[in-house]
Amino acid sequence: MPEKKKGFFGRLFGGENQHDKKAPDEGVHRRPDETPSPSVPAGGAASLQPGTNREPHAATVEEDSEAGETGFLNQKEDFGDGKDDVGEDEDKPASTEPVAAGGEESPAEVPVTGDPEIDLPETDDPLPEPPVVINPGPDPEAVPAPPEPAPPKARPEPTPQPKGGPQPKGGLFGRLAAGMAKSSARLGEGLADAFVQRRALTDEALETLEDHLLAADLGLPATGRIIRTLSESRYKQDITMGEVRRVLAGEVASTLTPLEAPLTIDPSHKPHVILVAGVNGAGKTTTIGKLAAKITAEGRSVLLAAGDTFRAAAIEQLQVWGERTGCPVVTRPQGADSAGLAYDAIEQARRDGIDVVIIDTAGRLQNRTELMDELSKLVRVIRKLDPSAPHDSLLVLDATVGQNALRQAEAFLQTAGTTGLVMTKLDGTARGGVLVALGDRFGLPIHYVGVGEQVQDLQPFDADAFARALTASEKTAA
Numbered sequence: 112m113p114e115k116k117k118g119f120f121g122r123l124f125g126g127e128n129q130h131d132k133k134a135p136d137e138g139v140h141r142r143p144d145e146t147p148s149p150s151v152p153a154g155g156a157a158s159l160q161p162g163t164n165r166e167p168h169a170a171t172v173e174e175d176s177e178a179g180e181t182g183f184l185n186q187k188e189d190f191g192d193g194k195d196d197v198g199e200d201e202d203k204p205a206s207t208e209p210v211a212a213g214g215e216e217s218p219a220e221v222p223v224t225g226d227p228e229i230d231l232p233e234t235d236d237p238l239p240e241p242p243v244v245i246n247p248g249p250d251p252e253a254v255p256a257p258p259e260p261a262p263p264k265a266r267p268e269p270t271p272q273p274k275g276g277p278q279p280k281g282g283l284f285g286r287l288a289a290g291m292a293k294s295s296a297r298l299g300e301g302l303a304d305a306f307v308q309r310r311a312l313t314d315e316a317l318e319t320l321e322d323h324l325l326a327a328d329l330g331l332p333a334t335g336r337i338i339r340t341l342s343e344s345r346y347k348q349d350i351t352m353g354e355v356r357r358v359l360a361g362e363v364a365s366t367l368t369p370l371e372a373p374l375t376i377d378p379s380h381k382p383h384v385i386l387v388a389g390v391n392g393a394g395k396t397t398t399i400g401k402l403a404a405k406i407t408a409e410g411r412s413v414l415l416a417a418g419d420t421f422r423a424a425a426i427e428q429l430q431v432w433g434e435r436t437g438c439p440v441v442t443r444p445q446g447a448d449s450a451g452l453a454y455d456a457i458e459q460a461r462r463d464g465i466d467v468v469i470i471d472t473a474g475r476l477q478n479r480t481e482l483m484d485e486l487s488k489l490v491r492v493i494r495k496l497d498p499s500a501p502h503d504s505l506l507v508l509d510a511t512v513g514q515n516a517l518r519q520a521e522a523f524l525q526t527a528g529t530t531g532l533v534m535t536k537l538d539g540t541a542r543g544g545v546l547v548a549l550g551d552r553f554g555l556p557i558h559y560v561g562v563g564e565q566v567q568d569l570q571p572f573d574a575d576a577f578a579r580a581l582t583a584s585e586k587t588a589a
């Protein structure tokens with residue numbers, strides 16, 4: 112191996128985590144309209160409500176940008192010093208200390224893969240049926256956790272269906288690449304910075320590249336591997352940006368390919384129980400709606416459990432999704448015990464022969480011990496009905512929080528036994544590289560990524576496509 116500048120890898124591996132130093136904007140979203148909601152005594156009657164439809168709101172995502180070679184280098188607005196994300200992250204509180212990871216595997220037999228163009232039933236007006244009250248059943252653990260100061264939303268936000276306007280071209284990859292344009296632009300600017308006016312892979316170029324890879328949230332291990340691969344193979348040699356991109360893409364793909372895992376429904380579970388958790392506003396309810404649309408489109412019946420009992424608007428939001436997807440929704444009044452509701456929902460699904468139960472949960476910051484305890488309680492309670500449940504415990508992570516996603520994953524792994532990840536809002540941030548850092552740290556299966564608000568924007572995770580979209584590379588091999 113050629114001789115390199117002394118201390119280069121010492122700086123990379125021996126020093127403190129540079130990335131942590133440059134993450135003033137870590138945290139989670141809080142909505143401006145968050146206000147405490149009144150507490151309602153636990154144990155209200157559950158109701159099973161058939162759906163009605165609402166007019167979807169307009170999509171706000173960028174949909175017509177392409178992350179091709181040219182666009183990759185020309186997009187500068189989000190690159191560099193992290194200021195691009197300040198606006199989206201500045202109101203996110205810092206998290207607390209991480210907790211130890213744990214986890215479990217989920218069985219996998221029937222893949223829920225494809226990305227069918229789903230035609231959701233649409234009607235013009237909400238026509239809520241009178242709730243059918245079902246027996247709330249035993250409250251297996253009587254004392255509910257105190258409701259979190261609730262972050263109500265003005266009104267539920269059903270995912271809009273495409274209605275005119277430019278749509279990303281090129282199918283799934285086109286949507287992914289367009290959605291990830293900000294992340295690929297950040298990396299592209301890093302490459303341009305590292306190799307401007309020089310073609311050789313010098314120490315200076317490597318160090319600049321290293322800084323940009325860390326700033327792009329790829330994390331220390333992946334950054335180290337990329338720099339090592341480049342310096343071992345091409346040190347002091349001429350190299351094109353296309354070649355560097357391919358090395359980046361190759362490293363990202365090889366890190367994430369083992370984690371590519373379609374969400375699977377095991378038909379031997381009746382019902383197959385999917386628990387969905389995450390911090391406030393991560394995209395849990397929206398993801399549940401999209402997931403319900405995909406699963407029902409494959410011919411399985413789904414029951415939704417409105418376990419976010421802290422906010423009336425969250426219950427209503429899930430009901431809208433129930434209406435759109437034709438799935439029954441089990442609800443209880445605001446403030447009721449979510450563990451009891453989940454228990455009831457599984458019993459109801461058993462009685463009705465429903466294939467899949469998806470349990471929504473209230474958003475909770477990972478440092479709110481009492482709320483995390485409430486999530487553990489929910490898991491304990493549903494295991495009284497089915498010791499193998501939840502069969503999938505999905506953690507929904509908002510890509511815009513960057514490195515804070517690592518802390519969230521640590522906490523939810525321990526509390527909710529997270530078995531797989533869904534990363535949302537890749538379209539709204541330059542921090543999509545954090546998925547690589549998550550893969551390195553936790554090795555959790557990645558089921559879906561979200562690149563927009565439409566059903567088809569929740570895509571089965573494809574590591575190779577993700578790597579190419581992130582790096583704007585046509586190939587993932589050097």
Ligand SMILES: Nc1nc2c(ncn2[C@@H]2O[C@H](COP(=O)(O)OP(=O)(O)OP(=O)(O)O)[C@@H](O)[C@H]2O)c(=O)[nH]1
Pocket residue numbers: 172262268389390391392393394395396397398419425473474475534535536537538539560561562563564568
């Ligand atoms: N652009 C974009 N927006 C998304 C994506 N996923 C979810 N959203 C939006 O993010 C917002 C919050 O989503 P919710 O599903 O309400 O989040 P939540 O985790 O259920 O929120 P809480 O109930 O407050 O904890 C909504 O406006 C969604 O439409 C995505 O992949 N891309």
